[in-house]
Amino acid sequence: MRFKDKVVIVTGATGGIGSKAVEAFLKEGASVVASDLDAEKLNDLDRELRCSDRMITLAGDITKGATHNAIVDLAVESFGGLDVALNNAGISHNVVRLPLIEDELARRVIDVDLMAVFLAMKAQLPVMAKQYKEAERTGSIINVASAAGLVAAPLMSVYSAAKHGVIGLTKSAAAEYAKHGIRINSICPAFTKTAMVESFFETSDNNREQATKSLTKGMPMGRMGEISEIISGILFAADPSNSFMTGHSIAIDGGLTAI
Ligand SMILES: NC(=O)c1ccc[n+]([C@@H]2O[C@H](COP(=O)([O-])OP(=O)(O)OC[C@H]3O[C@@H](n4cnc5c(N)ncnc54)[C@H](O)[C@@H]3O)[C@@H](O)[C@H]2O)c1
Incomplete structure (x- = not known):
C-alpha cells in the first residue's frame, strides 16, 4: 500500500498504460481521478474498477487548459489535495518520412503530446507547491515521454520531437520546483503492447510477425514491452520513498537507448 x-x-x-496505472494506484491504496477523451470507455473503466468511493472519472480533452483545471479541482474538492499526477495521454502519427506527415496531424501531435503536458503541469504545480508551503505535503509528477524522446525515431519525427519536448519540460520544471517539494520525472517506454502499437501494425505494409520483427530489431532484448513493466517504472517514479530522484528520464525500453 505505497500510495x-x-x-x-x-x-x-x-488506454493501455493508463487503465493499468489507474488499477495499480487503486490497488496500492490511492484515490484516483481518472480522465480521458473517451467518455464511453471511461464509464466502462469506472464500472470495472470502482473501489468504494476512491475513484472519480472526468471526460475531457487534454489540449484544453480548462480540462486540467477541472481535473485538479476535482482531486482537491473530492479527495482533499493532489499528491501524484501521471500525465500519460498521447497519440502518434502514421509511420512515414517527415514530408508525408500532414501539417494538421503534426500540429495535433504537438498539441496532445507536448502542449498538454505543459498545460497539465501549469494546473498541477501551483496546487502542489501550495500544499508543500502550507503543510510540507510533497508531490510527484510523472510525464509519459518515450524512448523516441531520448533518441531519433526515423519515420516518427514529429512524435519524437514532441516527446523530446516533454523531456525538456520535465527537466526544467523539476529544477524550478526542486525546492518546493515537487519531484518531476519522465518515463520513456519503447514499443509496448497497447492500442498505439496496434495502430502501427494496421498501417504497416508487413504482416504482424514481420512488423514486430522490424519494430524490435534494434532492441537488445529483442521483444516488445509488457504494460506491467511500464507500470512498475511509473510506480517507482511516483513512490514517495524515492525522494531524491527528480528531473530524470527513465528509459524502460529493453536496452534500446543503451546502444
Ligand atoms: N505503447 C507504446 O509503445 C508507447 C511507447 C512509448 C511511449 N508511449 C506513450 O505512453 C502513453 C500512453 O499510450 P498507450 O500506449 O497506453 O496508448 P493508448 O492509445 O492505449 O492510450 C492513449 C490514451 O490517451 C487518450 N487520449 C488521446 N488523445 C487525448 C486527448 N486529446 N485528451 C484526453 N485523452 C486523450 C486516448 O483516448 C487513450 O485512452 C502515451 O503518451 C504514449 O505516447 C507509448
Whole structure:
C-alpha cells in the first residue's frame, strides 16, 4: 500500500498504460481521478474498477487548459489535495518520412503530446507547491515521454520531437520546483503492447510477425514491452520513498537507448 491516502491524477486513463496505472494506484491504496477523451470507455473503466468511493472519472480533452483545471479541482474538492499526477495521454502519427506527415496531424501531435503536458503541469504545480508551503505535503509528477524522446525515431519525427519536448519540460520544471517539494520525472517506454502499437501494425505494409520483427530489431532484448513493466517504472517514479530522484528520464525500453 505505497500510495495509501495519496491522491493521484491519471490522464489517458482508458488506454493501455493508463487503465493499468489507474488499477495499480487503486490497488496500492490511492484515490484516483481518472480522465480521458473517451467518455464511453471511461464509464466502462469506472464500472470495472470502482473501489468504494476512491475513484472519480472526468471526460475531457487534454489540449484544453480548462480540462486540467477541472481535473485538479476535482482531486482537491473530492479527495482533499493532489499528491501524484501521471500525465500519460498521447497519440502518434502514421509511420512515414517527415514530408508525408500532414501539417494538421503534426500540429495535433504537438498539441496532445507536448502542449498538454505543459498545460497539465501549469494546473498541477501551483496546487502542489501550495500544499508543500502550507503543510510540507510533497508531490510527484510523472510525464509519459518515450524512448523516441531520448533518441531519433526515423519515420516518427514529429512524435519524437514532441516527446523530446516533454523531456525538456520535465527537466526544467523539476529544477524550478526542486525546492518546493515537487519531484518531476519522465518515463520513456519503447514499443509496448497497447492500442498505439496496434495502430502501427494496421498501417504497416508487413504482416504482424514481420512488423514486430522490424519494430524490435534494434532492441537488445529483442521483444516488445509488457504494460506491467511500464507500470512498475511509473510506480517507482511516483513512490514517495524515492525522494531524491527528480528531473530524470527513465528509459524502460529493453536496452534500446543503451546502444
Ligand atoms: N505503447 C507504446 O509503445 C508507447 C511507447 C512509448 C511511449 N508511449 C506513450 O505512453 C502513453 C500512453 O499510450 P498507450 O500506449 O497506453 O496508448 P493508448 O492509445 O492505449 O492510450 C492513449 C490514451 O490517451 C487518450 N487520449 C488521446 N488523445 C487525448 C486527448 N486529446 N485528451 C484526453 N485523452 C486523450 C486516448 O483516448 C487513450 O485512452 C502515451 O503518451 C504514449 O505516447 C507509448
